Amino acid sequence: MNNQVLDGVMGLAVADALGVPVEFKDRKELEENPVMSMREYGTYNQPAGTWSDDTSMTLALVDSLANGLDYEDIMNRFYKWLSEAKYTPHGTVFDVGIGTHRAIDRFTAGTPALECGGTSERDNGNGSLMRILPIFYYLQSTYGKSFLKYQESFDVIHNLSSLTHAHKRSQIACGIYISIASEISKQESLNQAVKSGLYQAMAYYQKEDEFLLELNHFDRLEEFAQLPKEEIRSSGYVVDTLEAALWCLLTTEGYQACVLKAVNLGKDTDTVAAVAGGLAGIFYGYENIPKEWLNTIVQKRYIEELCRKLEISLDKK
16 A cells, blocks of 8 residues: 555544644634644643544544444444443543434444434534545555546445435535545645545536535535635534635645644634544655654554554555
């Protein structure tokens, strides 16, 4: 594999931890006192370097994919996270999304894994987007660098989203995100890679009747990098999160600048930063994440071990 699992996953985890202490703070407050490094306590009263559900669910997916793609197993691991605090930094669970919680409750009540995600208009939080990144590595290993030429790749992405968020809009957001991840892993030009990834995803969705009525929600992605900060929304709505994360990626140079910009947008700080940080980690690489931040991450070695486990299993395929 040309792309190290650790690049994206640690990029996500570090960004998540930067955002945890200031989640829900508004933009004006953060403009007056911007996050510049790892903070402690804050919103959830957690030590510096503590990551949230974004990273926990990502790690659950990493761990499961090391044994192959099994949706029931993935949901079982999500259940162990929620009920037993597995994949958490301190053995406690905090910051669980409503849609995710309901989906896991359905699973424990006997609903098949692929039928657990909510399908209503209101089920378009960012809970599947925030943890979808590891499937990029799996699909690349299974189908090669051009994995999005295969219908099966989009099916897998949509199924993974549907475990907790089954609305077509959430599935499209995940498809666009993985398409962009694929392109930025192959190209030296970040702007061109994002454009190529977006074009590739939209070309697919425009041919699929079941997704056509949802595509207008993503219209701003065409030229949104030129928008001023005032027009970028950083809420927990999946489209807002995707837009904000890509905007931060395209309007900065370097991992550090990207994730700090994401955090300082305010509101859903940890998830917007995590979504941006995963892509920034892939593009800039693990070695360009500030060492001070890496050394602050709680259970850093545990994250590294899980990433290595997945990478080894994919190299054997």
